[in-house]
Amino acid sequence: MEQSQPVEWVNKKFEGYMVQTEFSPANARQVHRLIQDIQAKFGDAVFCMPEASLHITLLDWVAPLVDYGGQNKTELFERVRPSYDNVLAQVIAACGPITVQFDELHVAPTTIYMTGHDRGQFQRIRDEFLDKAELLPGTKLPPKIIHSSLARFIRPIDLAPVQEFIAAKSINITQKVTNFRLVHSTREPMLEFEILKRYKVL
Numbered sequence: 001m002e003q004s005q006p007v008e009w010v011n012k013k014f015e016g017y018m019v020q021t022e023f024s025p026a027n028a029r030q031v032h033r034l035i036q037d038i039q040a041k042f043g044d045a046v047f048c049m050p051e052a053s054l055h056i057t058l059l060d061w062v063a064p065l066v067d068y069g070g071q072n073k074t075e076l077f078e079r080v081r082p083s084y085d086n087v088l089a090q091v092i093a094a095c096g097p098i099t100v101q102f103d104e105l106h107v108a109p110t111t112i113y114m115t116g117h118d119r120g121q122f123q124r125i126r127d128e129f130l131d132k133a134e135l136l137p138g139t140k141l142p143p144k145i146i147h148s149s150l151a152r153f154i155r156p157i158d159l160a161p162v163q164e165f166i167a168a169k170s171i172n173i174t175q176k177v178t179n180f181r182l183v184h185s186t187r188e189p190m191l192e193f194e195i196l197k198r199y200k201v202l
């Protein structure tokens with residue numbers, strides 16, 4: 001029987017600079033009610049996202065879980081920030097209004113997460129950013145999906161009961177994206193962070 005693959009970096013200090021967006025307060029509360037159900041069911045086998053840490057990933061500039069050969073991440077960030085900032089601002093300004101419909105829940109070996117869909121804007125922003133800016137070597141490519149992580153496994157358990165539990169749940173959230181935010185995160189997953197800039201979606 002397939003088991004979860006616990007992650008070892010939860011609640012540990014890792015520095016990163018990422019671009020993402022957040023949920024509206026009402027949507028965050030709805031997502032968190034589902035997270036509370038997950039926590040109640042699986043207890044200390046999972047680490048569940050605090051409501052304030054929930055986010056929708058766009059892409060990483062300096063990835064928190066990547067070791068750049070011992071280089072200082074703040075120095076790396078300051079080196080790429082001017083060009084990355086210019087490219088991202090141009091791309092987002094041209095993307096038009098974005099609405100994401102979250103309607104699917106998933107169980108992976110490490111993570112319970114939800115996915116949504118828009119009219120292609122998330123992927124267009126990612127693709128155009130990669131066309132015009134070069135990621136630092138080792139930085140993971142942006143995801144191909146629109147997703148938000150709800151919980152990570154922190155000890156091994158059978159996945160079948162988790163999949164059955166999640167299959168019985170549903171999510172239906174409409175999130176209007178009004179801005180993307182550049183964040184500096186210092187404890188994973190997004191447990192300590194500051195917002196450095198917002199890019200308004202027009």
